[in-house]
Amino acid sequence: MEVFFQQLINGVTLGSIYGLIAIGYTMVFGIIGMVNFSHGDVFMVSTFIALIALMVLTTWLGVSSILLALLIVLIIAMVFTSLISWTIERVAYRPLRGSFRLAPLISAIGMSIVLSNFVQVAQGPRNKAIDPILNSVFVLSAAGGYQVTLSYKQILIMVVTVGLLAIFWWVVAKTPLGRAQRACEQDRKMAALLGVDVDRTISITFVMGAALAAVAGTLYLVYYGVVNFSDGFTPGVKAFTAAVLGGIGSLPGAVLGGLLIGLIEVFWSAYFSVEYKDVAAFSILAIVLIFMPQGILGRPDVEKV
Amino acid sequence: MxxxxxxxxxxxxxxxxxxxxxxxxxxxxxxxxxxxxxxxxxxxxxxxxxxxxxxxxxxxxxxxxxxxxxxxxxxxVRPETTAAIGTHLVWGLIPQSIRLVIRNGLPPAALVALFVYPMMILSLTGGGGALKWIDNFGIQILIYVMLAWGLNIVVGLAGLLDLGYVAFYAVGAYAYALIATKVIPATFPGLGVWAFWICLPIAGILAAFWGVLLGFPVLRLRGDYLAIVTLAFGEIIRLVLINWTDFSNGYEGISTIPRPSFFGIPFNASDTGFAATFGLEFSPVYRTIFLYYVIVCLALLTAWVSNRLRRLPVGRAWEALREDEIACRSLGINTVNTKLTAFAIGAMFGGFAGSFFAARQGFISPESFTFMESAVILAIVVLGGMGSLIGTAIAAVAMIGGTELLRELDWMKAIFGPQFDPVQYRMLIFGFAMVVIMVWKPRGFVSTRMPTAFLKSRRAVSSAHVKEGHG
Incomplete structure (x- = not known):
C-alpha cells in the first residue's frame, strides 16, 4: 500500500509535466488541425533555456534564494520559448496554411530535426546535469519500514501546474482573446468575417502552448536535474498521447490525459518492468486511437460527403 | 499588403x-x-x-x-511570382521541343548513368578512393531511393500516411541477420554462401506479413491519427528490439552477419573466391560494386512493380482510395483489402531494403531504425512530389547525397579552425532543407503526375488536382 501511495505521488508529478506539454498539442490541433510535431523539441529547448538561466543567475549574478531564482528562470524560459515558437509558426507553418495537408507536417518534422540538432551543435551532445536543488522531503508515512515521501520539488511542480492551469483556464474561458480562440476553433472563415484577426489568434495559440511547454521544461529540469538534446521526442510523443487520450481539442482532457499517462507509466514501471514503460505508453496511444479516437472528453468527428 | x-x-x-x-x-x-x-x-x-x-x-x-x-x-517581384520564379527562370526559357527531349530523355539517360557509375568512378579514382564513392554515394543513396519508392506505394498511391515505415526495414534487416547467423548454420551449414539469396525473399514475405499485421488494426484510422499510430508501431518494434535481448541481442546488435556471395561464389581471398575464379587480383572493391548492382536491381524492381501495379485493378483502387474513400466504398471497392495490399506491398520492399542493408553493413543494431529514419524517408517522398518516381529519386539524391557531401568538406577546417566539423551540421542542414523546400514548393520537386487512364492522349496532371488521401 505504501508503494502504491508513493507511486501515486510520483505519477501525478510526472503527469503534471505531460499535461502541460499536452495543452500545446491540443490547442494547436484544435485551432488549425495540425499535429505540431516540433512541440516536443520546443519543450526540450525550454529545458536548456531554463538550465542556462539558472546557471547564469546562481553562478554569475549570485542569486542565493533558490525560489526567487526559479521564479525568474520560469519567466525567462516562458518568454524566450514563446518567442521561438512564435518564430517557428511565422517561418515554417504560416506560409503553408491552406496548402495541402502533408506540407505542414513535413515542415514540422523538419523543424523538430532543426531544433534538436541546433541544440546539439550549440550546447554539445553530452548530458547536462545540475546540482540537485530543493532536496528536502516530507515523510508522510513510515509504516512497515517503507517511507512514503513528498518532496519540495513535487509540491512545487503540483502548485505551479495548478496555478498556471487556473490562469490559463481563465484566459481561455473569460477573456476576449479566449473567445477569439474558441471562435477560430469552430469556424475560421466565419471568425475572420466577424472581425477576429485569425493570424494573430493562431500565433497567440502557439505562444501560449510554448509558454506552458516552458513551464513543463523548467519543472522537468528541477525534477530530474539532467537535460539532453534528444529529450524532446519521447516526452513529446507521450504528451501527444495524453492529448489524444483526453480527447484532442479539449483542454481539461489534455490535463486528464497527462495525469493518466503519468500514472500509467509510473505504475507500469513499479509493478511490471521499467524497460517496457515506453512500449506501454505507445501501445496505449495505438489502442486509444483505434478504439476510442474521440478520447475521453472529446467530441466525435463525423465526416460528411 | x-x-x-x-x-x-x-x-x-x-x-x-x-x-x-x-x-x-x-x-x-x-x-x-x-x-x-x-x-x-x-x-x-x-x-x-x-x-x-x-x-x-x-x-x-x-x-x-x-x-x-x-x-x-x-x-x-510580386509576391505571387517569388514562389514560381525558381523553376520558371530556368525551365521557362527552354523551348518546347528541347523541353520534351529532356523530359522523355531523362529516365533513360539516368538509367545509363546508373549502370556505368561504378566503372566511371573506378577509372577516375583508380581503385583506392572508389570504395568510398561507390559505397557512400552510390549504395547509400540507392537504399534511400528504394525505401522512398516502397513507401511511395503506401503514401503516394494509396494516400495512407505511414510514419513507421522503418519498422519494416528493421523486420527485413533482423530477419536476414537472425536467419543467416542462427538458423542456417544450425540447420543447413552448407547453404551459408547462399544465405543472402535465400533470406531476401523470406525477409520480404516477413515484412509484408508485418505490414498486414500492423495495417489491420489501423484500417479505421485516417490522416494524422494514422500517422501517429504507425509512428507508435515503429517505436514499439524498436523498443522491443532493444529490450528483448535474448532475441535480438539488444543495444549490442548483431554482428558478423554473412555478406552476400556472387551467386554462391564468396568475395574473399581464397582459391574459390570471386577474384580467383575470374582470374582477378583480390580487392574489396568487387564486393562493393556487386552490392551496388544488387541495390540498383532491387530499386529498379521496386519502380517497375509500382509502375505496373498502377495499371492493375489494385493500383487503380489505391488511387481511387486516395482521391475519395467514401466514393470508393460506395462504388463497391473493398477498402479493407485495398489498404492491406498497399501496406503489405510497401512493407515488402522495405523488407528487401532492410535485408540488403544488413548484408551490406554486416552489423545491425536498433540504433539504425529510429523514428528519424522514417521521417527522412517520408520527407524524401513528399519533397519528391508524392507519386512521382523521378521526383523521389531526385529528392533522395539531393537530400542524402547533399548531406553525405558534408563529409567531404575537410577544407573548411582551414577556414574555421581544426575543431570545426562539417559533419555535425548534417542533420541540422537536412531539417532546414526540409522546411525551406516545403515553404518554397509545398507540392514537392515534380508536381505533375502521369495518369494511367486517359481518353485520347496522355497529359500530365498538376498535383493541385491530386488529393493526398485521408488515410
Missing part, C-alpha cells in the same frame, strides 16, 4: 531596413540563450556557463543581412 501601398508607400529600401532590423531583433531573442552561453564541464566535472557573445553577434548579423536582401528582392 495592399493597404501599405495605398498610403504614401515608403521606399523599398527603407522598408527592407525596417524588416531586417525586426528580424535581427527576433533572431537575437531566438538564438540568444543557446548561442550566447555555452554550458561545459570544468576541471571538477561540474557544469559551468561560458559567454559566447561573438557567435551570437555573427548569427544576428547574418540574419539581418539575409532578411534585408530578401526584402529588397521581394519588393522587386
Amino acid at each position: 495592399p493597404l501599405d501601398t495605398a498610403r504614401a508607400a515608403p521606399s523599398p529600401v527603407a522598408r527592407a531596413v525596417k524588416d531586417a532590423l525586426f528580424a535581427a531583433l527576433v533572431a537575437a531573442g531566438v538564438f540568444g540563450p543557446l548561442l550566447a552561453f555555452k554550458t561545459t564541464q570544468d576541471m571538477q566535472n561540474r557544469l559551468i556557463v561560458e559567454p559566447r557573445w561573438d557567435l551570437l553577434a555573427v548569427v544576428v548579423l547574418l540574419v539581418w543581412a539575409g532578411r534585408f536582401l530578401l526584402s529588397l528582392w521581394q519588393a522587386r
Whole structure:
C-alpha cells in the first residue's frame, strides 16, 4: 500500500509535466488541425533555456534564494520559448496554411530535426546535469519500514501546474482573446468575417502552448536535474498521447490525459518492468486511437460527403 | 499588403531596413540563450556557463543581412511570382521541343548513368578512393531511393500516411541477420554462401506479413491519427528490439552477419573466391560494386512493380482510395483489402531494403531504425512530389547525397579552425532543407503526375488536382 501511495505521488508529478506539454498539442490541433510535431523539441529547448538561466543567475549574478531564482528562470524560459515558437509558426507553418495537408507536417518534422540538432551543435551532445536543488522531503508515512515521501520539488511542480492551469483556464474561458480562440476553433472563415484577426489568434495559440511547454521544461529540469538534446521526442510523443487520450481539442482532457499517462507509466514501471514503460505508453496511444479516437472528453468527428 | 501601398508607400529600401532590423531583433531573442552561453564541464566535472557573445553577434548579423536582401528582392517581384520564379527562370526559357527531349530523355539517360557509375568512378579514382564513392554515394543513396519508392506505394498511391515505415526495414534487416547467423548454420551449414539469396525473399514475405499485421488494426484510422499510430508501431518494434535481448541481442546488435556471395561464389581471398575464379587480383572493391548492382536491381524492381501495379485493378483502387474513400466504398471497392495490399506491398520492399542493408553493413543494431529514419524517408517522398518516381529519386539524391557531401568538406577546417566539423551540421542542414523546400514548393520537386487512364492522349496532371488521401 505504501508503494502504491508513493507511486501515486510520483505519477501525478510526472503527469503534471505531460499535461502541460499536452495543452500545446491540443490547442494547436484544435485551432488549425495540425499535429505540431516540433512541440516536443520546443519543450526540450525550454529545458536548456531554463538550465542556462539558472546557471547564469546562481553562478554569475549570485542569486542565493533558490525560489526567487526559479521564479525568474520560469519567466525567462516562458518568454524566450514563446518567442521561438512564435518564430517557428511565422517561418515554417504560416506560409503553408491552406496548402495541402502533408506540407505542414513535413515542415514540422523538419523543424523538430532543426531544433534538436541546433541544440546539439550549440550546447554539445553530452548530458547536462545540475546540482540537485530543493532536496528536502516530507515523510508522510513510515509504516512497515517503507517511507512514503513528498518532496519540495513535487509540491512545487503540483502548485505551479495548478496555478498556471487556473490562469490559463481563465484566459481561455473569460477573456476576449479566449473567445477569439474558441471562435477560430469552430469556424475560421466565419471568425475572420466577424472581425477576429485569425493570424494573430493562431500565433497567440502557439505562444501560449510554448509558454506552458516552458513551464513543463523548467519543472522537468528541477525534477530530474539532467537535460539532453534528444529529450524532446519521447516526452513529446507521450504528451501527444495524453492529448489524444483526453480527447484532442479539449483542454481539461489534455490535463486528464497527462495525469493518466503519468500514472500509467509510473505504475507500469513499479509493478511490471521499467524497460517496457515506453512500449506501454505507445501501445496505449495505438489502442486509444483505434478504439476510442474521440478520447475521453472529446467530441466525435463525423465526416460528411 | 495592399493597404501599405495605398498610403504614401515608403521606399523599398527603407522598408527592407525596417524588416531586417525586426528580424535581427527576433533572431537575437531566438538564438540568444543557446548561442550566447555555452554550458561545459570544468576541471571538477561540474557544469559551468561560458559567454559566447561573438557567435551570437555573427548569427544576428547574418540574419539581418539575409532578411534585408530578401526584402529588397521581394519588393522587386510580386509576391505571387517569388514562389514560381525558381523553376520558371530556368525551365521557362527552354523551348518546347528541347523541353520534351529532356523530359522523355531523362529516365533513360539516368538509367545509363546508373549502370556505368561504378566503372566511371573506378577509372577516375583508380581503385583506392572508389570504395568510398561507390559505397557512400552510390549504395547509400540507392537504399534511400528504394525505401522512398516502397513507401511511395503506401503514401503516394494509396494516400495512407505511414510514419513507421522503418519498422519494416528493421523486420527485413533482423530477419536476414537472425536467419543467416542462427538458423542456417544450425540447420543447413552448407547453404551459408547462399544465405543472402535465400533470406531476401523470406525477409520480404516477413515484412509484408508485418505490414498486414500492423495495417489491420489501423484500417479505421485516417490522416494524422494514422500517422501517429504507425509512428507508435515503429517505436514499439524498436523498443522491443532493444529490450528483448535474448532475441535480438539488444543495444549490442548483431554482428558478423554473412555478406552476400556472387551467386554462391564468396568475395574473399581464397582459391574459390570471386577474384580467383575470374582470374582477378583480390580487392574489396568487387564486393562493393556487386552490392551496388544488387541495390540498383532491387530499386529498379521496386519502380517497375509500382509502375505496373498502377495499371492493375489494385493500383487503380489505391488511387481511387486516395482521391475519395467514401466514393470508393460506395462504388463497391473493398477498402479493407485495398489498404492491406498497399501496406503489405510497401512493407515488402522495405523488407528487401532492410535485408540488403544488413548484408551490406554486416552489423545491425536498433540504433539504425529510429523514428528519424522514417521521417527522412517520408520527407524524401513528399519533397519528391508524392507519386512521382523521378521526383523521389531526385529528392533522395539531393537530400542524402547533399548531406553525405558534408563529409567531404575537410577544407573548411582551414577556414574555421581544426575543431570545426562539417559533419555535425548534417542533420541540422537536412531539417532546414526540409522546411525551406516545403515553404518554397509545398507540392514537392515534380508536381505533375502521369495518369494511367486517359481518353485520347496522355497529359500530365498538376498535383493541385491530386488529393493526398485521408488515410
